[in-house]
Amino acid sequence: MHISEGVLSASVLAGGGALTVIGTTIGLKKLDYDRIMSVAILSSAFFVASLVHVPLGPGSVHLLLNGLMGLILGWTCFPAILAALFLQAVLFQFGGIIVLGVNTFNMAAPALLCSCFLRSSLSAPGFKGAAAAYAAGFFSVFLSSFCMALSLALTDQGFIKTAEIVVAANFPIMIIEGFITMFIVSFLTRVQPEILGMVRN
Amino acid sequence: MIEDPFSKGDSFLHQANPVVKIISAAALTLVVALSKSFIPVFAGLLVSLVLLASARLFCGTVFRRMAAINGFIVFLWITLPLTYGGDVPMSVGPFALSGDGVRLAALITLKSNAVFLFFVALLATSTVAELGHGMEALQVPPKLCFLILFLYRYIFVISAEYNRLARAARIRCFKPRTNLHTYKTYAHLFAMTLVKSWNRSQRVREAMLLRGFNGRFYPMRERTMTGHDRIFLAGMALTVIIIVLMGFI
Numbered sequence: 303m304h305i306s307e308g309v310l311s312a313s314v315l316a317g318g319g320a321l322t323v324i325g326t327t328i329g330l331k332k333l334d335y336d337r338i339m340s341v342a343i344l345s346s347a348f349f350v351a352s353l354v355h356v357p358l359g360p361g362s363v364h365l366l367l368n369g370l371m372g373l374i375l376g377w378t379c380f381p382a383i384l385a386a387l388f389l390q391a392v393l394f395q396f397g398g399i400i401v402l403g404v405n406t407f408n409m410a411a412p413a414l415l416c417s418c419f420l421r422s423s424l425s426a427p428g429f430k431g432a433a434a435a436y437a438a439g440f441f442s443v444f445l446s447s448f449c450m451a452l453s454l455a456l457t458d459q460g461f462i463k464t465a466e467i468v469v470a471a472n473f474p475i476m477i478i479e480g481f482i483t484m485f486i487v488s489f490l491t492r493v494q495p496e497i498l499g500m501v502r503n
Numbered sequence: 504m505i506e507d508p509f510s511k512g513d514s515f516l517h518q519a520n521p522v523v524k525i526i527s528a529a530a531l532t533l534v535v536a537l538s539k540s541f542i543p544v545f546a547g548l549l550v551s552l553v554l555l556a557s558a559r560l561f562c563g564t565v566f567r568r569m570a571a572i573n574g575f576i577v578f579l580w581i582t583l584p585l586t587y588g589g590d591v592p593m594s595v596g597p598f599a600l601s602g603d604g605v606r607l608a609a610l611i612t613l614k615s616n617a618v619f620l621f622f623v624a625l626l627a628t629s630t631v632a633e634l635g636h637g638m639e640a641l642q643v644p645p646k647l648c649f650l651i652l653f654l655y656r657y658i659f660v661i662s663a664e665y666n667r668l669a670r671a672a673r674i675r676c677f678k679p680r681t682n683l684h685t686y687k688t689y690a691h692l693f694a695m696t697l698v699k700s701w702n703r704s705q706r707v708r709e710a711m712l713l714r715g716f717n718g719r720f721y722p723m724r725e726r727t728m729t730g731h732d733r734i735f736l737a738g739m740a741l742t743v744i745i746i747v748l749m750g751f752i
Contacts (some may be wrong), residue, residue, distance in 0.1 A: 306575050308536045308614025315536075330646045334713060336716045338646060339711070342653035343661070343704035347697050349654060350662045356689050357679045365693075385650040389658070393507050395568055395622050400532050447569060460604065463586030464579065485690030486697070494698045 304387075304405055305450060307398030311457040313348045319403030325380035340500065341375060349389065352452075357479065363475050370483050372413030373421055374429030374500055383410045392411040396436055404453050412445030424487060424490065424498065431491075432484050439483025440476045447472040508564050509627035516558040520732040521629045521637030527739040529623040534620050534746045542748040544613045550742055551620035558624045565623055572619055577613050583608045631655040636722045645719065652720060660703075665696045 310318075333341060348371050355362040371379045384406045390396045397476040405443050423434035451465030490497050510517075516524070535547035553562060587604025626634065635652040639645060670694060679685045 304575070306572065306615040307532060307610050307618040309579075312537050312570045317584050326644075326647065328565065330644055333644075333646060335646075336708075337717075338649060339653070339708040340701065340704040344697065345650065345659045346654050346657035347665075347693075347700040349658050350665050350696065351525050351693055353662070354665070354689065354693070357681050357685060359681055361699050365689075367693075374630055381647055381650055385647065388651060389631065391622065392626050392634060394571055395619050395627065398532060398536070398618050398622065399529050400536050459605070460583070460587040460601075460607065462580040467582055481683065481686045481694075482690045485687050486694040489691055489694035490697065493694070494701060497697060497701050 304390075304397040305408075305453060309457065310401060310404060310453055314453050314456050315322055315400055315404060316389075318401075318405075318407045321411070322380065322384065322403040322406045324376070325407065325414070326384055329377040329380035329382075333381065337378075337500070339340075341378055341382060344374065345371075345386055348382070349386045352386070352390075356482075358474055358478065363478065364478060365482065366409070366443055366446065366475070367439075367483065367486075368409045368413040368446060369416045369438035369440075369479065370486055372410075372415070372417035372442060373424065373438055373487070374497060376417050376421075377414065379413045379417070380406065380410045383413070408446050408453065410447040411449060412442045415445065416442045418486050425491075432488065434439075435484040436480040437488035438487075440480035443472060443476040443479045447476075504615060507627065507630070509558075509560055509623055510630045512559060512628065514559045514628070515731075515735075516554065516555060516624060517628045519735055520726050520728060521627075521633045522640050522726070523636065523728070523732045523736045523739075524625040525637050527736065527743075528621050530739065530743045531621050531625075531746075534743055534750075535617050535621075538614075538746070538750045539610075540750060540752075541610065541613070542752055543746045544610060544617065546746050546749055548613055548617040548620075550746070551617045551624065554624035555620050556654060558628050559625060560628075565620075568623070569616065569619060572615065573612075576608075576615055579611060580608045620658055632722070635727075636720075636726070640726075649718065649720070657700075661696065661700055664699050667691065668695055669691045 311447045323501050348367055351365045351367050353364065368379070368383065371382065375382055384402065387397055387402055387405055387409070391398055391402065420434045424431055424438075426434065447469045451468045454461040454465040454468070487498070531547065531550065535544060538544055538547075543659040555565070583605040584600045585598060587607065629637070630654060632655070635648050635655070638651070639648045672688060672692060677688055679689075
């Protein structure tokens with residue numbers, strides 16, 4: 303879910319850039335050198351996940367898992383996503399430098415929201431915990447595509463229809479991400495709960 | 504799965520200082536991405552082709568990558584002309600094509616491809632390690648540089664780890680389909696990758712602390728600005744100014 307370089311207007315680029323700088327600054331403040339290794343290696347796992355394609359009907363979609371990233375990393379998801387998108391730009395030339403701020407914000411802000419609102423319900427037993435994990439996966443992708451649509455619509459009124467299609471096209475991905483996030487959280491709770499408790503520790 | 508094929512080479516651009524290349528790439532991208540008329544964008548595309556030629560990267564890999572990044576552009580070509588609106592719609596069969604929509608889609612196509620080529624010629628010709636140190640020199644927060652360098656160091660390791668699990672699943676006759684079982688399997692594969700990454704990170708942290716790690720990586724070769732780098736930077740600055748001026752024609 304990237305917007306390529308050359309699409310957005312100067313004001314949207316500047317706004318997204320400023321918000322990403324704020325988020326990244328807070329994220330880096332909260333990240334001490336004691337945890338930086340764990341954050342870096344978990345981020346590389348998320349980077350690898352974004353290259354995994356899961357089948358959907360006749361085609362396939364790639365995972366985003368930004369909801370899970372938010373749940374595990376909290377505010378640190380801002381610098382982690384920024385670093386990952388920068389690497390994608392350098393290694394695969396997806397996205398670009400100037401649009402990096404907007405793309406980071408579109409992915410990281412929904413992740414952070416999910417982390418704020420859903421983290422506390424994750425440890426609830428049974429249906430409530432599973433529903434919270436599902437919601438984190440579903441809404442992080444929904445909000446990301448909404449933010450992407452919003453950045454297009456704010457650039458030019460003519461993009462509004464395109465923006466609507468972006469949100470609609472991402473709907474199946476939201477459902478799949480919800481399920482995958484739910485299964486991952488339930489696996490981690492059983493196998494290595496420290497990972498989910500990283501922010502608190 | 505992951506490789507950076509463009510960073511190896513001995514052209515002038517491969518040897519230039521990463522700091523200079525980062526600045527030039529950012530400046531060129533900014534002026535081209537924000538211009539509203541065709542002339543500066545064409546000029547930018549021309550500059551990008553010259554840079555690509557001087558990096559000696561006119562090869563199939565570049566153009567295959569180029570085709571891949573044009574996916575979003577194809578999507579814009581499908582939606583924009585039909586939905587943009589505007590005053591002078593052209594009609595082709597039952598569809599009303601918006602002239603403004605076509606113009607915008609064409610402009611975006613040229614811009615994106617020019618920027619892609621800047622990226623290949625200026626940034627992909629350095630290794631990520633060099634770029635990381637270059638960014639440190641440009642006062643990017645050290646923790647962020649650390650994150651980028653470490654992320655790059657470990658994506659290959661973690662990707663091998665994930666592939667091993669995926670291979671084990673395939674040997675056990677796992678066939679991905681559109682069903683809950685498939686998604687559950689992928690979720691467990693990835694969750695196991697996270698668990699392994701977590702445990703690895705604890706070991707790496709301890710190993711680095713034992714070796715007296717203080718939060719900084721020291722490059723084997725400290726880069727300094729050479730005469731060539733200054734000339735290149737001046738040339739790039741001049742090019743950027745000319746492209747900006749072309750926007751006012």
